[in-house]
Amino acid sequence: MAVLEVQGLTHLYGAKTARETAAVQDVDLRIEPGELLGVIGHTGSGKSTLIQHFNALLTPTRGQVLLDGADVNRDKQSRREARFRVGLCFQYPEYQLFEETVYKDISFGPANMQLPKDEIDRRVRTAAAFVGLDESLLEKSPFDLSGGEKRRAAIAGVMAMEPEILVLDEPTAGLDPRGRERILDMILRYRRETGSTVVLVSHSMEDIARVATRALVMNRSRAVMQGTVGEVFARGEELLQMGLDVPASTRIFLELRQRGVPVQTDVYTAAQGVDAFLRLLGKEARA
Amino acid sequence: MIRDITIGQYMPGNSFLHKMDARSKIVLTFAFILAIFFCKNFWSLGLMVLLSAVLVPVSRVPVRSVLRSLRPLIFILLFTAVLNLFYTKSGNVLWSWRFLTLTDKGLYTAVFMAVRILALVAVSTLLTFTTTPTDLTDGIERLLSPLKAVKVPVHSLAMMMTLALRFIPTLIEEIDRIMSAQKARGADLETGGFVRRAKALLPILIPLFVSSFRRAYDLAFAMECRCYRGGEGRTRMRQMRFTVRDGAACGVFALVIAGVAVLNFFFKPLI
Known part of the structure; x- marks a missing residue:
């Protein structure tokens, strides 16, 4: 069963005024436990609102x-519960730091x-270890x-x-x-060791290609593609038409196919690229 | 709620008022405010209301927007109206109950004051609706420039005002963002007593101050990189010009003010 399910979600800003604009329109989405979902899209495509x-x-x-299976907007209690079960880390999260020490700042959430x-105390130290912050920094x-x-x-x-689901908005921006x-690396290790579900929002295709298991593509407030990373990047031409980037390896294979070389285009990492080339060369040698 | 602030809400347009010199608009707005305080009866006040009613279509600002800018006044209006209603003891008593008495004069005064405040605010918002914040501060700077003779740093004050206006939307956005981020970490901003709520504001105020200082520092640095060093010998990209249009507007205002004086003289004063 999906841990988080979005059904027909529409969000309008400035509803019922002249400036009404849809930030998210009719999005359906199922997030399975333990997966790492990459959300791709332009600035203003509705990722952050979603x-x-x-x-x-x-x-x-x-x-x-x-x-x-339960609506998060049932009542005040369920909304509050959702805050803790779905951990949301905003873009440029360093601007939310406020406490006297790093230790106190990390403990703000658990204390709430x-x-x-x-x-x-256990949670603060575990989290600090996950992100690779030295114990000596905790009292600073x-x-x-530094920025990083x-x-x-x-x-x-x-x-x-x-949280059961960790949502990170452009953590590498x-x-x-x-x-x-x-x-x-830190996100991958966190997911491996805690088994939690992760949602990673990014406009960097390389990042998504590297870590995600499944991808959702947002364009002009709609969810236009959903599937495994391979499935999504196999439609590289459509991504390019939306003005989105594709990983460098995907681009090479798209170009090859345009020039008539019979290759698959669901390639999105360098290693897969090498495999595909070897297959191609082997085929040609046999022929 | 925080988004309803209408300071510096410029509406792009091409009307007579938009094209007027910012300086004359500022001076005339002040003249209007002074004149409306000199009105002594409903006749002269009526003339001023007529003038503001004419200015709205001339500015081509939608009537709805003007009305919306008046909405925050409801409380002040009710408050002054109630005070005026019951604190005016002279005149013929219309109604009384225990310590409350309502006189015809009280009723007139209440209506008079309310109309006066409405016209005053409507005309001043027209000024901000038809003048960009930059033009507005430029205009103020030029109008105050005689004060430079007595060592008032007019240019710096105007620059500070421009920057403050410029950063209001940015800060509102920033507050929104920080609030969401802290709420995502379970910050509770809505419940608890006064002390708890004040304490709950700290996680928002501290990052806000930190980023404001950072922004101010960055801005100062960027200005210095462009060799900004105050108003001394600085020329302007857009010169302000007092045109026929401004002359005509001043003429109309002079006539209206003369009309107010005449009406004040010929009809008996109300207050």
Whole structure:
């Protein structure tokens, strides 16, 4: 059974005024336990609005969001529960840091859950270890950390709530390649070790290709594609038409096919590219 | 709620009022406010109301927008009206109950005050509806420039005002974002007593201050990189010009003010 299910979700901004615009339109989505769903789309395609419905920060204009089959917008209690079961980490989360020490900041979420003190302590230390923050940094002021450390501390603040679903909005935005790698590795390790479901919002196809198991493509407030990463990137031409990027390896194979070389285009990592080339060369050698 | 602030809500347009010089618009708005306080009876007040009623279609700002800008006044209007109704003891008593007495004069005063406030706010919002914030502060700067002689940093004040206006929407957006982020971590902003709620604001205010300082620092740096060093010897991309249009507007205003004086003189004062 899907852990989170979105049915016919529509969200209008400025409803019933002249400026009414649909941010999300008729989106259906099922998130299975343990999967890593990548959400792809332009700025303004509705990605961020969509994920803010997962933890009931926004209320749908139409449609509903079900968590384990129950509507998250039932009442105040269910909304609050959704906040903790679906951990949402916003874009540029480092700007939400506010406490005197990193330790206190990471414990903000768990403390709001009214957990006992030793449980909070355990969660803070586990989360800090996941994001690779050294114990010695925990007593420092979050404002004294470097940019990358701040980002990781903020992500730890969401992980410390130990949500069943961790939703990250552009966690690698504005980081250098090494910082990106670090965050992606961290997400993969977190998922492997805790077995939780992860939703990763990104406009970087390379990131999605690297870590996601399934992908959802948003374009102009609608969900236009859904499927395994292979299925989605196999429709690379459509992605390009939407003005979205595709991974470099996919692009090479698309180009090859356009020039008449008989190749599959569901290639999205370098390793798959190598395999596909070897297959092709083997076939030609035999012929 | 926080989005309803109408400061600097410029509506792009091409009307007579839009094309007027910001300086004359500011001066005339002040003249209007002064004149409306000099009105002594319903006749002269009526003339001013007529003028503001004419200005709305001239500005081509939708009537609905003007009305919407008046909506926040409802409370103030009711409050002053009630005070005026029951605190005016002179005149013929219309109705009384225990300590409350209602006189015809009280009724007139209440209506008079309410109409006065409405016309005043309507005309001042027309100023902000038809003038860009930049033009507005430019206009204020030019009007105040004689004060430079007594060492008032007019240019810096105007620049500060421009920047403050510019950053209002940015800050509102920022507050929205930080609030959502803290709510996602289970921050509870709605329940609890006064102390608890005040405490719950800290996770929002601290990041807001931090990012405001960062923004201010970045902005100052960017301005210095473009060799900004205050108003000394600075020329403008858009010169302000006092045109025939402004002359005509001033003429109409002069006539209306003269009309107010005449009506005040010939009809008996109400208050």
